[in-house]
Amino acid sequence: MNPRTVVILGSTGSIGTQALELIGRNRDLFRVCAISAGGDNVGLLAQQALAFGVEVVAVSKATVAQDLQLAFYAEAQRQGYAQGEFRIPKIITGPDASSELAAMPCDVVLNGITGSVGLQPTLAALDAGNTLALANKESLVIGGPLVTRRVKPGQIVPVDSEHSAIAQCLRGGSADEVRKLLLTASGGPFLGRARHELEEVTVEQALAHPNFAMGPVVTINSATLVNKGLELIEAHLLFGIPMDRVDVVVHPQQAVHSMVEFYDGSTLAQVSPPTMTLPIALGLGWPDRIPDASPPWNWAEASSWQFLPLDDEAFPAVQLAREAGTRGGTAPAVFNAANEVCVQAFRDGRLPFLAIVDTVARVVTEHDVPSYEELSIDDVLAADAWARARARELTAATTDQRQETTQA
Incomplete structure (x- = not known):
C-alpha cells in the first residue's frame, strides 16, 4: 500500500513538529509532500524540508523568501550534500500561501496553524475535497456555517485531544443515542484560585x-480557560450536538481526555497519557490507528483521578463562549478576535490577566449580530476586524488608566 501523502500547515509549531516526528518514525505509512509556516524560523523550516524531501514550502511572510533559500543551502551543507546533489523545493510566499498548499492533491491536510488565519486554509482544503486533520480550532469557531456547509461526512478529523477523544468514544454508539458531550479541562496553572x-x-x-508544552497563545488561553470555551463551540459544530448538551468538567490529571454520555446512562471515556502524539496520529491515519503512536496509560502504577465542577466566577470564559456560540453568526468570531488582541496585550505587559476575559466580554456584548441569510467570508472578516479594533481601543484605555494610577 502506498504511503498517505500529507500536507502540514504550521510545520514549525508545536503540532507540526510533533507530526513530523511521528511521520519520521512511520515513513512507510506517510509521505510529506508540502509544509508551510509563518516564516519566523526559516532554519527549522529548511531542516524539515530537506529531511522529508518535500516538494513545496510555503511562508506567509514574503520578505523571508531569500532567507529561506539561503537556509536551504546552509542546511544542505550541514547535512553533507555536495552542490547539485539535492533539489530545492518550490517556494510559495504571501498570506495565501498556506491556502494554496491546502488545495494541493493529497490524502490529508494537517492544519496546525494557530489563530484565525487558519480559516482560509481550512476552507481551501475542504473545497479541494481533501481530508482535513484539524488542529486549528479557531477556523471552525469563527467560520461556523462557512465550514459546516462545505464539509462532507467524515472529511474533518479532529486533532484537538478533547475532540479526538469524543470522536473515538462516538464509535461506541450512534449519534441519536448521545445525551451529552463532556469536555475535560486541566484547570490550568491556577486551578483552585479564587478570582481575587x-x-x-x-x-x-x-x-x-501543568501538563502540556504548547505555544504561548494556546497556553495563555488554557490559563484563562478561553481555550476550553473555543473547544466547547468547536464540539457543538463538529458533532452537531446542541450547545446546552456540551459541558466542561475539570480533571487535573488529564488522563481522561473527554467523555460521551449516552441516553441509557452509560458514559464512555478515552484515556491516555497527556500527549498530543496520539490525536495527531489519529488525525493522519483515521480511521486506522498507528501502532505505538503513544505510550499507553500505566495501569500497574497507582493513580488517583479527580473530576471537579468548573468555577465560572474565577474563570468566566467558558460561559462567555457558550453565550457567543448560542448567539451564533459572527459572535464567535468576535470572541476569538478580541481574545487574540487581549492575549498579545497581556504578553506585552499592557493588560492585567483578569482584564483579558473582561475585555473580551465587553467587546462581545457590544457586538450586534446581524441577521444573515447566509454568512459569508466577508461578514466574518469584517466582524473580526471590528473586534480587533475595538479590543485595541479598550486595551489602550486600560493601559492609560494603569499608568495614571501608578503615577498618582
Missing part, C-alpha cells in the same frame, strides 16, 4: 501549564 487571587498573575505564571 488572580489579580497579580504574571506572563511567566500563565505560561506554566
Whole structure:
C-alpha cells in the first residue's frame, strides 16, 4: 500500500513538529509532500524540508523568501550534500500561501496553524475535497456555517485531544443515542484560585501549564480557560450536538481526555497519557490507528483521578463562549478576535490577566449580530476586524488608566 501523502500547515509549531516526528518514525505509512509556516524560523523550516524531501514550502511572510533559500543551502551543507546533489523545493510566499498548499492533491491536510488565519486554509482544503486533520480550532469557531456547509461526512478529523477523544468514544454508539458531550479541562496553572487571587498573575505564571508544552497563545488561553470555551463551540459544530448538551468538567490529571454520555446512562471515556502524539496520529491515519503512536496509560502504577465542577466566577470564559456560540453568526468570531488582541496585550505587559476575559466580554456584548441569510467570508472578516479594533481601543484605555494610577 502506498504511503498517505500529507500536507502540514504550521510545520514549525508545536503540532507540526510533533507530526513530523511521528511521520519520521512511520515513513512507510506517510509521505510529506508540502509544509508551510509563518516564516519566523526559516532554519527549522529548511531542516524539515530537506529531511522529508518535500516538494513545496510555503511562508506567509514574503520578505523571508531569500532567507529561506539561503537556509536551504546552509542546511544542505550541514547535512553533507555536495552542490547539485539535492533539489530545492518550490517556494510559495504571501498570506495565501498556506491556502494554496491546502488545495494541493493529497490524502490529508494537517492544519496546525494557530489563530484565525487558519480559516482560509481550512476552507481551501475542504473545497479541494481533501481530508482535513484539524488542529486549528479557531477556523471552525469563527467560520461556523462557512465550514459546516462545505464539509462532507467524515472529511474533518479532529486533532484537538478533547475532540479526538469524543470522536473515538462516538464509535461506541450512534449519534441519536448521545445525551451529552463532556469536555475535560486541566484547570490550568491556577486551578483552585479564587478570582481575587488572580489579580497579580504574571506572563511567566500563565505560561506554566501543568501538563502540556504548547505555544504561548494556546497556553495563555488554557490559563484563562478561553481555550476550553473555543473547544466547547468547536464540539457543538463538529458533532452537531446542541450547545446546552456540551459541558466542561475539570480533571487535573488529564488522563481522561473527554467523555460521551449516552441516553441509557452509560458514559464512555478515552484515556491516555497527556500527549498530543496520539490525536495527531489519529488525525493522519483515521480511521486506522498507528501502532505505538503513544505510550499507553500505566495501569500497574497507582493513580488517583479527580473530576471537579468548573468555577465560572474565577474563570468566566467558558460561559462567555457558550453565550457567543448560542448567539451564533459572527459572535464567535468576535470572541476569538478580541481574545487574540487581549492575549498579545497581556504578553506585552499592557493588560492585567483578569482584564483579558473582561475585555473580551465587553467587546462581545457590544457586538450586534446581524441577521444573515447566509454568512459569508466577508461578514466574518469584517466582524473580526471590528473586534480587533475595538479590543485595541479598550486595551489602550486600560493601559492609560494603569499608568495614571501608578503615577498618582
